[in-house]
Amino acid sequence: MALSTQPYKGARDFYPEDKRLQKYMFNTIRRTVEKFGYEEYDAPVLEPVELYLAKTGEEIVNEQTYAFEDRGGRKVALRPEMTPTVSRLVAAKRQELAYPLRLFNIGGRWRYERPQRGRYREFYQADVDIFGIEGVAAEHEIIQVADHMLRAFGATREMYTIRLNSRKLMDYVLHDFLGCNEVQAQSIAKLIDRIHKIEHAEFLVQADALFSPSQRDAGAVGKLLHVLNAKKPELLPDEVRSQVSFKEILNVMQLLQASGVTNLRFDPTIVRGFDYYTGIVFEVFDTDTENNRSMFGGGRYDGLVGLFGVEPVPTVGFAMGDVTLANFLESHELIPELQPEVDVYAIFVGNVWDQAQKVVELMRSEGLNVACDLTDRKLDKQIKTADKKGIHYVVIIGQKEIDDGRFVLKHLGTGAEERHSAARIASIVKDYRAKHLPHSISPTDDDLDIEEV
């Protein structure tokens, strides 16, 4: 029986045109974070399962990890997220590393979820983290980076909003303001996380059921709604506004507004699923009516590095998924036409192999990417192949051209044919390429420069 040509369920094949879009996205992210001084790291796909037991959300660990035993009996998982891994790397060289430490990674993550639009079992994430800064300057920078990233793709601030909250503030709300114990607090946090996915009445019923009679008597549900309905931090109850974590929120918002991040909102319903957050948290929402949903987010997690037995390191970071980003770019028509990496398709006419080779080598040494046909099919068939590959130029090399030192350069879009030397061809095609960016491979600074505030 023939083997199946399908990729593994929930995973994707990337043919060159798909890979081109991925490279465009990853290179744009890379350029943006590098502008802010972030450095790329990487780490194994396999990690011990223990790494996720401590602080990754329960659902991911118990239901979604790709966990198995290796041939040596080690319990390993394909990493479902990168945060525990980067914390491990920092802990391993806690003393040697220089802080503030800015790190990013772009790579695969694996979660066994039900595949659906915007969700794959194998997906990619860009993780961006800053280590060693206790104050809100870290939150300010990280959210600025997230903002710049979307704008580097051509997004305007009308296309997305950034919603901010604080885990520390919500801890105060749940424990002190509402008087919840640990179990109640966790359940209510989870309920808040789902608030936009369920009916309001349903939310009320479930919230009510989680409080004790005495809490109910003290008006817990009403107090909770007072908090959750506060569209601005100033609308929070006085008692909540007395907290340091409240001032942190105001502080981050002021810094970001001064940096021109105008699409920022306070949103007390933002709690984030992972257990490791300890301070400010944020999520970025697509404002497109159809898609209005959380695209990605992050926040402060000061406790993870310390789990490895070293002194803790304050950390703020976020992770953005490739699928969500691609959907965002698509729905806002921000995906540019990406040019193929092949600049020229070389076609040899007659038995000119040896001499034609030299011409091709010269064009390559001048910086062109040249694919040779290598078949002896008819000229028009070879041209059709170039066209099918989306290549813009064909160079035709026969004995006459070799004797003359000038070769036929045909532009497949216009059909125009000219005769030039190999060096002149290289220069014409390079000019053309420069004008027909974006090219997925090496975006220059100029491509990605965005209007600064």
Added chain:
Amino acid sequence: MALSTQPYKGARDFYPEDKRLQKYMFNTIRRTVEKFGYEEYDAPVLEPVELYLAKTGEEIVNEQTYAFEDRGGRKVALRPEMTPTVSRLVAAKRQELAYPLRLFNIGGRWRYERPQRGRYREFYQADVDIFGIEGVAAEHEIIQVADHMLRAFGATREMYTIRLNSRKLMDYVLHDFLGCNEVQAQSIAKLIDRIHKIEHAEFLVQADALFSPSQRDAGAVGKLLHVLNAKKPELLPDEVRSQVSFKEILNVMQLLQASGVTNLRFDPTIVRGFDYYTGIVFEVFDTDTENNRSMFGGGRYDGLVGLFGVEPVPTVGFAMGDVTLANFLESHELIPELQPEVDVYAIFVGNVWDQAQKVVELMRSEGLNVACDLTDRKLDKQIKTADKKGIHYVVIIGQKEIDDGRFVLKHLGTGAEERHSAARIASIVKDYRAKHLPHSISPTDDDLDIEEV
């Protein structure tokens, strides 16, 4: 108990300096293969185990795959190699794709082997393949690509040799010339694969034991040695030289010699471990006395695409591993000093945050990668941090500098301090960066241009 900071056994963490070397290697490979018109693809890390049962070597499948059952009962493996996957991709779009089709991938592979120098359980490979060319023009090009790749790293042809053979020719030798049956042929091929790892006497004993008495009487071992000792194709027995596959070898060698590949040798002991090869095979050897060993190789495998129930597609390709390449570059002193991606470390003096931000943004928009310290430590501590990170320039911004519009630019190598506008600083640092390549991120054509023959 604290979590371990160790990476998974046989896998590596890549801190920024390690990642920089990896990016330099991968980008150099990318630039080289793109010059020849190869396009990048990607595919899932997980593949069904069946994919490898047909043609990947027995040892890899039975002893080395990371195979497990997913939560839906599917038997999957972390890909130990890429050839079956790329064949699947081509088969899935057999009719739509335009040939010749040139594809490459750079990515992770996983094999449960005993970790040792030059061998990891998680490693990376560059796979380069050309589909759709029946004639030796494909072998010629693929071996040229392999040759150019090493030279793009600065290797000279004295540092490595390319050894060539033909599976088809060896099939003739084993079956027709020596009269072996299938089982014998496979055992002898495996023995030949180990010829340089065992004593010559041991080889003779084992070879002798594999032949039948009548084959022995017909001088099988002597005939085999006649073949294996042939340092040039002309030294092969007359009967073997009458084969078409013999002419193919001569043909490929002539084409490569005409292209200046002078370090080419015929080597009848090259058979390669994978079962899928069907024609010319080759391996690249490091000539360094200490390392003299096979670095990577490839060949023609015309049968793999056909296993997916479509018409077969002739294919030639090779795969090069990251660890072997890094060892080669290291032992030949070809690893350049790689510059950090951060161009400037910005230090703020006093309460100048708001205004200093604008200066930093300006430098970023001019193309610099700028990391801000963000702490209020003493100036010399902040400078020490920049130095520890290997950053070449520090820019110091205080109130006086802001009023003056000129900022202190300090070169950490020389200690020299100058005062310039932000735009002038950007231009100075960009000039410096251009002169201190290679920079791992975006090698330009000029960096990688190699002398063409």
